[in-house]
Every structure is written in C-alpha cells, then in structure tokens.
Amino acid sequence: MIHIFASLFFLISAFSRAAEPSNPPGGAQAAGGTEAQSTDPLAAQLREYYDKAFGFYTTGDYQKAIEYWNMVLRADSKQVTARNMIEDARHKMAGSSMEMKGAFYELIKKGLYADALVKMESMLATDPTNQGYQKLQTRTRTVSAIAPKKPSSTKSWNIATDGLYSWLGEKEDALFAYDALRYAFELSPAESRFQRMIAALEQEFPQLKINDTKPPNVSVLENKKDVALHHIYDSKFYPAVKELEGALRLEPGDITTLKRLGSAYLQLKDYPKARTAWQKAAALAPKDSQLTEYLAALDKAAPPGKSRQNVAKTKKRKLSDSQ
Known part of the structure; x- marks a missing residue:
C-alpha cells in the first residue's frame, strides 16, 4: 500500500508543479504581472478529485473514494494511479460487495x-x-x-x-x-x-x-441421451456422464437417463454412484425388472458399503490366492 500512496504523492506533486507560474526566457516577467500567470485547469481539477478521493479512502468510505477516482478517469483516462486505487478500494469493499x-x-x-x-x-x-x-x-x-x-x-x-x-x-x-x-x-x-x-x-x-449438433427434429433431452449412449458404445464414459448429468438437470426423474448414468459409472468402476443412479430409477419405476437385475448383479460384484478401492483390493487378493 505504501507504494500506492507514494505514487499518489508524486502525482499530486507533479500537478502542483504543473500549476506553478513560469517566467518567460531571460527572466522577464510577462506583461500584466502576476495577473497573467495561470495554472493548468486540468491539473487543478485532478488534484481536487485526488484530494477528495484520498480523504474518503482514509476514512473508510471506499464507495465515495471510487466515485472521485472515476471522475479522475473521466477527465484523464491515462491516470494509472486512480485505476490502481479503484481496484484496491474494491478489494477492501469485497465483504459488502459480496452481500x-x-x-x-x-x-x-x-x-x-x-x-x-x-x-x-x-x-x-x-x-x-x-x-x-x-x-x-x-x-x-x-x-x-x-x-x-x-x-x-x-x-x-x-x-x-x-x-x-x-x-x-x-x-x-x-x-x-x-x-x-x-x-x-x-x-x-x-x-x-x-x-x-x-x-x-x-x-x-x-x-x-x-x-x-442437435438434429432439428430431435428434442434437447433425447439428443443428450443419444449422444451419451454413443459415448458409452465408444467407451468414452466421462463424456457420457457429463451429457447424462446435464440431461438430469433438465429432467431429474428420467428413467432412461438414470439407467445409462448407472451403466457409465459401472464402467468407470464407480460402484457407489452406479448404485445411487439405479436406486433412484428403481424408486421411480419399482416394476422395472431390468433395474432389479442391474442392482442384484451390482450387489454381487460390489456389495453395498464397499468402496471402489476395497473392491479392487478384494479382487487383487483373490488373484494372488489363486496363484
């Protein structure tokens, strides 16, 4: 923060120097004496804006400080210090801004x-x-x-x-x-x-x-399910999951989507998520015999409560025992 205040100090000092009267060459005073001496109106205006902005900043009124630094930028868009101070004030306002x-x-x-x-x-x-x-x-x-x-x-x-x-x-x-x-x-x-x-x-x-790529005569939901199915056929299971999760955001109770999502997770060996998807589908369609078969097969391959890591360890242990 010190370097920002230093920049501000030097900038205001520069404006002050720009506002000081200057004598013509040879030391001769311009006609009309001191009345002919003038300050740069832009420098004076910017100095006023900076003074007010800095005053509000030091008292914690960051919104008001930003208003005056924005006045600086409207008067002179090249004022880097004003731009930096706005960002600093925004950072300090982050709490109230979030609300x-x-x-x-x-x-x-x-x-x-x-x-x-x-x-x-x-x-x-x-x-x-x-x-x-x-x-x-x-x-x-x-x-x-x-x-x-x-x-x-x-x-x-x-x-x-x-x-x-x-x-x-x-x-x-x-x-x-x-x-x-x-x-x-x-x-x-x-x-x-x-x-x-x-x-x-x-x-x-x-x-x-x-x-x-959706065909004109296919609905958004059906297209997402079709795309996911082709991903599954091509062993692209992560893209399939992404499509199916998107379809469920549109229709959380779509049975076909839940079935395919469970199948994709099964191929990824994420058995808990496969079970969750199929159980949701079974709750919505309790008479669906296919889902009953899916869940029964999954219970044999990966009994509930076993993590994917535990299932892998069990398979590895069985393999070593058979050798």
Whole structure:
C-alpha cells in the first residue's frame, strides 16, 4: 500500500508543479504581472478529485473514494494511479460487495428480473467502471425487457428460470442455459418469450448455435441421451456422464437417463454412484425388472458399503490366492 500512496504523492506533486507560474526566457516577467500567470485547469481539477478521493479512502468510505477516482478517469483516462486505487478500494469493499451480489443472485434465482435490474443498477451507481457489473446489467436488462419476472410456476418456466440463472447467476454456464431455454420452448412452443431469450443468448454467445449438433427434429433431452449412449458404445464414459448429468438437470426423474448414468459409472468402476443412479430409477419405476437385475448383479460384484478401492483390493487378493 505504501507504494500506492507514494505514487499518489508524486502525482499530486507533479500537478502542483504543473500549476506553478513560469517566467518567460531571460527572466522577464510577462506583461500584466502576476495577473497573467495561470495554472493548468486540468491539473487543478485532478488534484481536487485526488484530494477528495484520498480523504474518503482514509476514512473508510471506499464507495465515495471510487466515485472521485472515476471522475479522475473521466477527465484523464491515462491516470494509472486512480485505476490502481479503484481496484484496491474494491478489494477492501469485497465483504459488502459480496452481500449485494448475493442479494442480486437471489433475485435472479427467484425469477424477479426487474427487481434484480434495480439492484444491479444501484450497485453500478457506486462503482460505474466495474466491468462485471456492467455485463450483468446488460444481461439482466435484456431478460427483464422480455419477462420482468417469472410469470408462473409451470414446468417450462421452472426450467427456463434454471437456465436463466446459469446465464445471469453466480456461475456462468451458457451451454446449460441454451439447453434449458430450448427445452422450455419445446415444452411450451406457444411461449414466444422463450424464443426471444434463446435469440438473445445466441447473440451474446454465437458459438452455441454454430457448434450445436442437435438434429432439428430431435428434442434437447433425447439428443443428450443419444449422444451419451454413443459415448458409452465408444467407451468414452466421462463424456457420457457429463451429457447424462446435464440431461438430469433438465429432467431429474428420467428413467432412461438414470439407467445409462448407472451403466457409465459401472464402467468407470464407480460402484457407489452406479448404485445411487439405479436406486433412484428403481424408486421411480419399482416394476422395472431390468433395474432389479442391474442392482442384484451390482450387489454381487460390489456389495453395498464397499468402496471402489476395497473392491479392487478384494479382487487383487483373490488373484494372488489363486496363484
């Protein structure tokens, strides 16, 4: 911090020197005497902003200090010291900033997009050069113009809200947002607002549409299950798990997805996760004989309570005993 204050001191000193009157060559005083002497108005203005910013900074009013350092940058965008001090003040404000961002994300999670926009704009007013806030403001303004709030708790709107949270929320996941909004539109094709949200997302992330391999006549959910199945056939079990986990975010109770997820985990020898997936499926479809067979076979290969490491040790011990 000392080097920042030192930089600030030298910078203000430089402004002071720039503001001092100078005599013309030869020592002759300019016509009109001292009245002709003038200071650089920009240097004086910047010195005033820096003085006020530094005063607020030393008293712990970091938001006000940031306001004045932003005034410095608006007057002269090359002021590195002001930019550095803004970052330092933001770091000190991290605690209160986290609380405000938490309140914003909670509004997004609830589908209250107009209220979230108001919250973000109040945050941005105290820190107008924060690029993260600017990005969230733009996104939230786009969504709230389409739907100020989640209009209902239908299945399609619940899925869309989850997708929008992946776009506007704490952890950005544009791909899931894309899948969720498209799936919501498939469930409610008459809801034009979903289509507008998809278009807005594609505009910000054009690679989503460019890289999409889903056939037009196949649903988002079925496509993810099909892609996962091909991964399993090709012994690409980790990509299969990723696709299936994504499908479960859209439809947590899809029996086929749970079956395939259990199979993928079985191939990875992650028996606890395989059992969990199949048990969830069996609870939803208790008369499914295939699941009964799967779980019985798994119980023989890896009895409940045994970890993957214990199963491997048992197999190794049996192998050494037979030799």
